[in-house]
Amino acid sequence: MATTHQPRGPLRTTLAYLFLLISNNTAALLLLPLVLASAILTLFWVGLPFVILTALTLRLIANAQRTTLAHLLHTPVPAAYRPLPPTGIIPRVRVILTDPATWRDLLWLTASPLLTLLALTPAILLTHATYQALHALILWRHTPTLYGIHTPTTQLHALLPLIPALLLTLLALALAPHTTHACTRLSHLILAPSEKARLTARVAHLATSRADTIDTQSAEIRRIERDLHDGAQARLVALGMHLGMTENLVETNPQAARDMLTEARETTRQALTELRDLVRGIHPPVLVERGLQGAVQALALTHHLPITVTTHLPGRPADPVESAAYFAIAELLTNTAKHSDATHAWIHINHGRQRLIITVTDNGHGGARPTPESGLGGIARRLDAFDGTMNITSPPGGPTIVTLEIPCALSSPKTSPSSETAS
């Protein structure tokens, strides 16, 4: 990090980001009254919802500042807020108030006048220099006194302030990189989480996602147990019974024995069908045989909608990632078919920057919303186990674009770009 703190890149971009940096600071400053108000109102309890509102707004601005800093410093500046409970005012306020990240945000808020001043110092110096130069050349005729100390009477005398103007300009230019540097470093120091905060946040996140994973898995196992118990296992018992009875009937009533055998065959067939469906739900065989690409193509072929699948995977992701991605896509397609009224869907599978990136798009009416109980919420929870994310863009009127990102490496350097429309 030590080598990357100097702003780089085209000057104009840097200036644009500096402008953003100052704007964010100013925005934070405007929030100060709200912070004070909610602090006072909290004394009368009614301020609690304001605390949440203020904290979330502050986080929004602080995160904008983090993004700006990340661009200026060329290193990511992560936010490390503790996850908020989904409901309840008091639990949320408690998390907000005990989160060190909240206090860092407040510190940044308080320091923002100083930071703004620091960032603007060269600009202030330049303004003075410009004013002095203008005074020396033109303005002295109209406003004879400069800063109340210099009252020129002749043009030559009036030119004297050009010397401090020049010095100020040089100073401003010399200072500019340093003040910018100091401002970004200070902001970074305040806004970037300490290693401890980062790790605490990470541990909290891992604990949540691990609990979710365990819950999901045990629910899965219970479902499999129930399916086996009521399905294939029961059918095998019935099959054994039929065969036993047939054994007794073979001598005395061959016709009845034959009927029983036909029935036994039918029972076996049903048991196999159930087992097949169960296996498909645990880990689809085609995924083993063809990998994610083939499995998604196979899925697209059996779907009612025409689906275009394009993949570019120069290898195979790890088994658990493949499986999670497959089931996420399957669930998304089911959602599309059920709710969107779409007539076509597109699946793109790609890998880049050590992430598996999947987009599922449909031309339906949009308005898809992830709720904790919905299929979409379930997908997000399962991806969380891999630090994966799901992003939904679904404006009313469509289209719906769902982007899944799962960090993972690929094995085997086999290139297999392909594209197929299943129609």
Add this chain to the structure above:
Amino acid sequence: MRVVIAEDLALLRDGLIRLLQAHDFTVVAAVDNGPDLHTALTEHKPDVAVVDVRLPPTFTDEGLQAAIAARAHIPGLPILVLSQHVEQLYARELLSDDTGGVGYLLKDRVFDIQQFLEAIRRVAAGGTAMDPAVISQLLARQDQSGPLAQLTPREREVLSEMAEGRSNSAIAGRLYITEKAISKHINNIFTKLDLPPSSDDSRRVLAVLAYLNGRQ
């Protein structure tokens, strides 16, 4: 009839060998992995091969790949692929060369021995044998709109029997109607689907499958 069998589970392999030998087939080779299958197919050029999709060493779709590779080498080499699960994708790949002599069935179909033997003989004779599960999925996919919706229920029955690969007389036997009625139904189907009529059984089946696969 000379048969090559590829199945890695000894229990099933022995079962298949016994079943086929009991019905006047000669098992010229019974192998349990992909590379051996490839050698057996190219060496023996059997009248028909019965192949499991998943085989060692990779335990992926080794059997299917070997079958497709062998058919690229020996066009029309009759192969019946067996699997624990059916995939449209695999059916499509097997049918993609538009030559007959392919079958794709669930392993469960072995239970009905007469039907199974009929399927093997049909494939050996250059026909096709597609699993009812494949056909019903194909029909379900096309159902919502389009010409398929115009078919009468009886015509749909005939269409799926035909798509599975059966001849007119076999369909007549299964649906308990006359062969003449079947040809009338088939003519209607071909008119409604706008397919060129054909008197050759296996050509006709391939045309219907291509239509259902959207490759018309």
